[in-house]
Amino acid sequence: MKPLAMTKLSLKSLFKAPATVAYPAIPREYFTGTRGRILIEPSTCNLCVICDVRCPTKAIKVDRKGQTWTIDRLRCIQCGACIEACPRKCLSNENRYSDPVTHKETLTVPIPFVPPAPKPKPATSAAAPTPAPAPAATPENSDAKDRPV
Numbered sequence: 001m002k003p004l005a006m007t008k009l010s011l012k013s014l015f016k017a018p019a020t021v022a023y024p025a026i027p028r029e030y031f032t033g034t035r036g037r038i039l040i041e042p043s044t045c046n047l048c049v050i051c052d053v054r055c056p057t058k059a060i061k062v063d064r065k066g067q068t069w070t071i072d073r074l075r076c077i078q079c080g081a082c083i084e085a086c087p088r089k090c091l092s093n094e095n096r097y098s099d100p101v102t103h104k105e106t107l108t109v110p111i112p113f114v115p116p117a118p119k120p121k122p123a124t125s126a127a128a129p130t131p132a133p134a135p136a137a138t139p140e141n142s143d144a145k146d147r148p149v
């Protein structure tokens with residue numbers, strides 16, 4: 001760069017606002033398509049376990065018996081596989097990253113899903129035909145003679 005052009009650029013930069021921001025005093029805005037932390041809408045989850053099975057890093061654990069959904073955010077790589085696989089569309093990406101942490105911890109969310117009651121079995125009819133008794137064994141129909149001794 002020629003010395004004159006360099007002086008011009010320096011003078012211009014002197015009166016311009018800085019290109020950087022004073023983070024963390026001024027937090028940066030996230031881009032619209034930022035894949036941030038995973039959120040769940042507990043009221044729509046039916047504990048189907050698909051997100052648990054599809055997660056490549058095993059960051060999600062679904063406990064059907066205890067009715068909880070747990071995520072280890074330090075294991076999550078924001079791949080979005082759980083969001084795509086969820087049949088109830090209750091998972092989403094928040095447009096921001098997780099806050100920094102000083103120790104490992106997981107987030108456990110209680111799921112209020114109530115499984116549907118089992119369908120009642122159809123009543124059996126009292127007049128159901130009873131099977132006919134087997135004919136008595138006779139020398140003609142007995143297979144005793146064919147059995148090995």
Ligand code: SF4
Binds near residue numbers: 058080
């Ligand atoms: S975004 Fe990917 S890594 Fe994170 S919990 Fe979902 S499936 Fe697992």
Ligand code: SF4
Binds near residue numbers: 052062085
């Ligand atoms: S979050 Fe979605 S995929 Fe995961 S257990 Fe609930 S309903 Fe199933």
